[in-house]
Amino acid sequence: MRLFWQAVAAAFVVIGVAGGAVMLSVGGVPLLLQAAVPASVATILSAFAIGLLARQVNAALARNTEKMRLHFEHELARKTAELRSTLENMHQGVAMYDADYKLLTWNQKFREFLDMPDEFFGRDRSFIDYLRYVGKRGEFGDQNIESVIAQRVEQLKRVHSFERTRPDGTVLDVYRAPTPDGGFIAIYTDITERKQAEQELMRAMEAAEAANRVKSGFLANMSHELRTPLNAIIGYSQMLQEEAQDAGQSNFMPDLEKIENAGKHLLGLINDILDLSKIEAGRMTVFIEETNVASVITEVRGIIEPLAAKNGNRLAIECPADFGTIETDVTKLKQSLLNLLSNASKFTKNGTVTLAVARDGDRVVFRVTDTGIGMNEEQMGRLFQAFAQADSSTTRKFGGTGLGLVITRHFARMLGGDVSVTSQPGQGSTFSLVLPVRAADATQQPDSATRPQSGTAPRRAVSGDAASEHTVLVIDDDEAVHDTVGGMLGREGYRVLHARNGREALDIARKERPDAITLDVMMPQMDGWSVLTALKNDAALADIPVIMLTMLNERAIAVQLGAAGYITKPIDWSQLSAMLRRLGRPGGGARVLIVDDDPEMRAVTRRMLERTGFVVGEATNGEEGLTWLETNAAPAVILLDLMMPIMDGFEFLERIRANAAWRELPVIVVTAKALDASDVETLQRLTQRVIEKGASTAVDLRGAIREILKSRGAAAKAATA
Amino acid sequence: MAKILLVEDNEMNRDMLSRRLERKGFEVVMAPDGQQGVALATSEAPDLILMDMSLPVVDGWEATRRVKADDATRGIPVIALTAHAMVGDREKALNAGCDDYDTKPVDFPRLLGKIELLLQRGKE
Numbered sequence: 090m091r092l093f094w095q096a097v098a099a100a101f102v103v104i105g106v107a108g109g110a111v112m113l114s115v116g117g118v119p120l121l122l123q124a125a126v127p128a129s130v131a132t133i134l135s136a137f138a139i140g141l142l143a144r145q146v147n148a149a150l151a152r153n154t155e156k157m158r159l160h161f162e163h164e165l166a167r168k169t170a171e172l173r174s175t176l177e178n179m180h181q182g183v184a185m186y187d188a189d190y191k192l193l194t195w196n197q198k199f200r201e202f203l204d205m206p207d208e209f210f211g212r213d214r215s216f217i218d219y220l221r222y223v224g225k226r227g228e229f230g231d232q233n234i235e236s237v238i239a240q241r242v243e244q245l246k247r248v249h250s251f252e253r254t255r256p257d258g259t260v261l262d263v264y265r266a267p268t269p270d271g272g273f274i275a276i277y278t279d280i281t282e283r284k285q286a287e288q289e290l291m292r293a294m295e296a297a298e299a300a301n302r303v304k305s306g307f308l309a310n311m312s313h314e315l316r317t318p319l320n321a322i323i324g325y326s327q328m329l330q331e332e333a334q335d336a337g338q339s340n341f342m343p344d345l346e347k348i349e350n351a352g353k354h355l356l357g358l359i360n361d362i363l364d365l366s367k368i369e370a371g372r373m374t375v376f377i378e379e380t381n382v383a384s385v386i387t388e389v390r391g392i393i394e395p396l397a398a399k400n401g402n403r404l405a406i407e408c409p410a411d412f413g414t415i416e417t418d419v420t421k422l423k424q425s426l427l428n429l430l431s432n433a434s435k436f437t438k439n440g441t442v443t444l445a446v447a448r449d450g451d452r453v454v455f456r457v458t459d460t461g462i463g464m465n466e467e468q469m470g471r472l473f474q475a476f477a478q479a480d481s482s483t484t485r486k487f488g489g490t491g492l493g494l495v496i497t498r499h500f501a502r503m504l505g506g507d508v509s510v511t512s513q514p515g516q517g518s519t520f521s522l523v524l525p526v527r528a529a530d531a532t533q534q535p536d537s538a539t540r541p542q543s544g545t546a547p548r549r550a551v552s553g554d555a556a557s558e559h560t561v562l563v564i565d566d567d568e569a570v571h572d573t574v575g576g577m578l579g580r581e582g583y584r585v586l587h588a589r590n591g592r593e594a595l596d597i598a599r600k601e602r603p604d605a606i607t608l609d610v611m612m613p614q615m616d617g618w619s620v621l622t623a624l625k626n627d628a629a630l631a632d633i634p635v636i637m638l639t640m641l642n643e644r645a646i647a648v649q650l651g652a653a654g655y656i657t658k659p660i661d662w663s664q665l666s667a668m669l670r671r672l673g674r675p676g677g678g679a680r681v682l683i684v685d686d687d688p689e690m691r692a693v694t695r696r697m698l699e700r701t702g703f704v705v706g707e708a709t710n711g712e713e714g715l716t717w718l719e720t721n722a723a724p725a726v727i728l729l730d731l732m733m734p735i736m737d738g739f740e741f742l743e744r745i746r747a748n749a750a751w752r753e754l755p756v757i758v759v760t761a762k763a764l765d766a767s768d769v770e771t772l773q774r775l776t777q778r779v780i781e782k783g784a785s786t787a788v789d790l791r792g793a794i795r796e797i798l799k800s801r802g803a804a805a806k807a808a809t810a
Numbered sequence: 811m812a813k814i815l816l817v818e819d820n821e822m823n824r825d826m827l828s829r830r831l832e833r834k835g836f837e838v839v840m841a842p843d844g845q846q847g848v849a850l851a852t853s854e855a856p857d858l859i860l861m862d863m864s865l866p867v868v869d870g871w872e873a874t875r876r877v878k879a880d881d882a883t884r885g886i887p888v889i890a891l892t893a894h895a896m897v898g899d900r901e902k903a904l905n906a907g908c909d910d911y912d913t914k915p916v917d918f919p920r921l922l923g924k925i926e927l928l929l930q931r932g933k934e
Contacts, residue, residue: 316914316915317820317823319915320820320822320823320914320915320916321820321822321823321826323915324822324823324826324827324915324916325822325826327918328826328829328830331830331833332833335833356915376901615902615905
C-alpha cells in the first residue's frame with residue numbers, strides 16, 4: 090500500500106518535473122533528491138508542489154484573463170461607441186428588436202419619428218404594445234386594432250416596407266426586415282419632402298396639361314374666327330370676278346384678283362402659324378393611309394403650275410405613272426410638296442422647277458430642284474428655324490412667313506422621314522423630302538423637338554407592372570395623360586395598356602380584355618362618347634367597366650351611355666385609384682355572402698372583400714343566411730361561421746345542400762371551433778375549404794376565394810366551349 | 811335641274827355659295843342648322859346635300875347620321891364641308907355617312923366637280 094502511494098507521489102513529481110519547469114525554478118526545491126527522502130516526505134512535498142503549481146497557474150491565468158477582459162471591454166466600448174455614433178448620426182430612425190419583438194437598441198431619430206411617450210423606449214419594450222398604443226391613438230382608422238396587430242406581426246417574418254403618415258402630416262417610409270436571431274430591424278425614413286415634391290410635380294403637370302388644353306381650345310376657336318371672315322372676302326371676290334366676266338366688265342377683274350390673292354395669302358399665313366402652334370403644343374396628329382403617289386403629284390401639279398408660270402418658270406415632273414402607293418399622311422405630304430414647290434417657284438425666275446420622285450429601298454425621295462438664286466452655307470443653316478428666312482430682306486422681297494420649311498420638316502419627321510437641302514449661290518437649290526414607304530411604325534415616334542411638355546419618351550403600348558394580373562387600358566390622345574395616369578397606375582401595381590385613338594383602343598380592348606378602361610372624352614377622329622358607345626355595343630367588351638375622364642361635368646351622358654365611373658380633370662388620384670380598385674380588381678363585382686354572428690369579424694371581412702372588388706352580403710346566423718339566399722341572386726361564394734345562435738353552420742350547410750338551387754354554391758367555412766373527426770368528415774363532404782380564424786385569415790380567404798372563382802370561371806369556359 | 815340643299819349657319823357663306831350654285835343652274839334650298847337641314851331633306855327631297863359640319867342645334871355629323879338613317883333620305887348624296895382640313899375630319903365625315911368631303915374656304919371649281927360626279931353617279 091505504501092509502495093503504491095510512493096509510486097503515485099513520484100509519478101506526480103515526475104509529472105511536475107516534466108510539465109513545470111517554471112514552477113521548479115520559482116519553488117527552489119531540489120526535487121531531484123526526492124527519490125532519496127522518505128516516502129511520507131515525498132508525499133508532502135508532492136502535495137506542496139501541486140498546490141504551488143495550481144496557485145502559480147491560477148495567478149498567471151488571472152493576470153491573463155484580466156488583461157483579456159480589459160481588452161475585450163475596451164474593444165466592446167469602442168465598437169459600441171462606433172455603432173452608437175453611427176446610429177445617432179443617421180438621418181433615419183433605427184431600432185432593433187429581439188425574437189420576442191422586444192426593443193433591443195434604437196437611436197434618437199427613432200424616438201423623434203415615433204413620437205411616443207418615454208415608457209416605450211426602454212429595453213424590453215414590446216413592439217406589440219407599441220402597435221396597440223398607436224392603434225388606440227386612432228392611426229389604424231376604423232380597422233380592428235387586434236387584427237391589424239396580427240397582420241403586422243405576420244408581416245415581420247418578411248422584409249416589407251410601407252408609407253406611414255403621422256398625425257402631424259409627416260410622411261415616413263417604414264422598412265422592416267427580419268434578423269438572423271428571429272428578431273427584426275426597423276428603419277424609419279422621413280420622406281415628407283420627397284412626397285411634397287412629388288405632389289407638387291403632379292399638380293404642376295396637371296396644371297400644364299389643363300393649360301395646354303385651354304391653349305388648344307383657344308387655337309381651334311381662333312382658327313375658326315379668323316377664317317370665317319376671310320372665307321367671305323375670298324369667296325365674294327371670286328364671285329364678283331365670275332359676275333364681272335359674265336357681265337363683260339373685265340376691267341374690274343385685275344383688282345378683284347388682287348383682293349382674292351391677298352385674302353388667300355393671309356389665309357396661308359394664318360394656317361402656317363396655327364399649324365406651327367399645334368406642332369409645338371404636340372397636338373398635331375398624323376393619319377396614315379394608303380396613298381397613290383401619282384395622283385398626289387397630279388393634284389400638286391394643278392396647283393403649282395399657275396404659280397410657276399407667274400415667274401416665267403417651267404414645271405417639270407418626273408414621276409412614273411405606275412409608281413404605286415405608299416402609306417403616309419396624304420394631307421401632310423401634299424402640304425409639304427406644295428411648300429417646297431411654291432418656294433422654288435418664288436425664288437426662281439424664267440427657269441425650271443423640277444419635281445422628281447424615286448424609290449430608294451424602303452424610302453421614297455421627292456426631290457425639288459430649281460435653277461434660282463441659291464443660298465450660301467449660312468443661309469442654309471437658318472432655313473429650318475422658325476421665323477427666320479434666309480435673309481431678312483427676303484420677307485420684303487418675296488413675302489411669306491418663313492414657316493413653310495419649318496412645318497415641312499416637322500411633318501416629314503412626324504412621318505418618319507426628313508427634309509434636307511443642297512445649294513450654291515447662283516446655282517439653284519435642291520430640297521429632298523425623304524419618307525418611308527410604310528410610315529405606320531415610324532409615326533409612333535413623335536418629333537422629339539416638338540414635344541417639350543410631354544418629354545421625349547417614346548410612345549409606349551404597355552407599361553406598369555408587366556406581371557400584374559390586373560390590366561387597365563388608358564385611352565387618350567394626349568401623351569402627357571399617358572405619362573401621368575400610366576405612371577400612377579403602374580405605381581399602384583397595374584399593367585397598363587395605352588391607346589391613342591378610338592380605333593386603336595377598340596382593337597386593343599378586343600385583343601387584351603382589360604379589367605378596366607379609362608377614357609378621355611376629348612379626342613380627335615373618334616371622340617370619347619363614340620368610343621364608349623362602341624365598347625358598350627360590343628357584347629364581348631360591354632362588361633368592361635369604363636371610367637370617363639373629362640374637363641367638363643357631363644355625368645348624365647356618361648351614365649346614360651353606360652360608363653361605370655366619371656372623373657373630372659384635373660384628376661384626383663385617390664378618387665381614380667379607389668374607383669379602379671372597386672371596378673378593376675379580380676372581384677369584379679362578384680358577390681360574397683358572409684354568415685357570421687360576430688359583427689367585428691363581418692366588418693373586417695367585408696372591408697377586405699370590398700377593397701378587392703367584391704360586393705358583400707351579410708347574415709348573422711344560418712336562418713338569416715337562408716332568408717338572404719331566398720331573396721337575392723346566388724352569390725359566387727359563401728363564407729360561413731360554424732358556431733352561431735338560432736341556426737348554426739352545420740345545419741345551414743345541410744339545408745342548402747338539400748336545395749337543388751343551392752347545392753353547387755361554393756362554401757368556405759371560417760371557424761374558430763376545434764374540429765373533431767366527425768366535424769371534419771361533414772365539412773369535407775359539404776364545403777370547399779375550411780379556414781381557421783386567426784392572424785392570417787384575410788390572406789387565406791382572399792386566396793381561397795380567388796381559387797374558387799378561377800376554377801368556376803374555367804368550368805364555365807369549358808362548358809361553353 | 812338638280813336641287814341642292816345647302817345646310818350652313820354662316821349667312822355670308824350661305825349667300826355666296828347659293829348664288830354661285832344658282833348661277834351654275836342649280837336650284838338651291840337652304841337651312842341654317844342641322845335640325846332644319848334634316849327636316850328639309852325630307853320635305854324638299856333634294857338631289858344632293860352640302861352639309862357644313864359645325865352647325866348649331868344639331869351639328870353636321872349628327873344631321874348626316876339622321877339623313878342616312880332614314881330610308882326616305884338615305885339615297886341623297888351628302889358632301890361634308892369643314893372649316894379646315896383637320897386631321898381625321900375626312901374619316902369622321904365618311905364614317906358619319908357622308909359621300910364626299912371638301913374643305914372651306916370652298917374651291918368652287920373643285921366643289922362643282924364633286925357635285926357633278928355625285929349627281930352623275932346617282933343617275934347611273
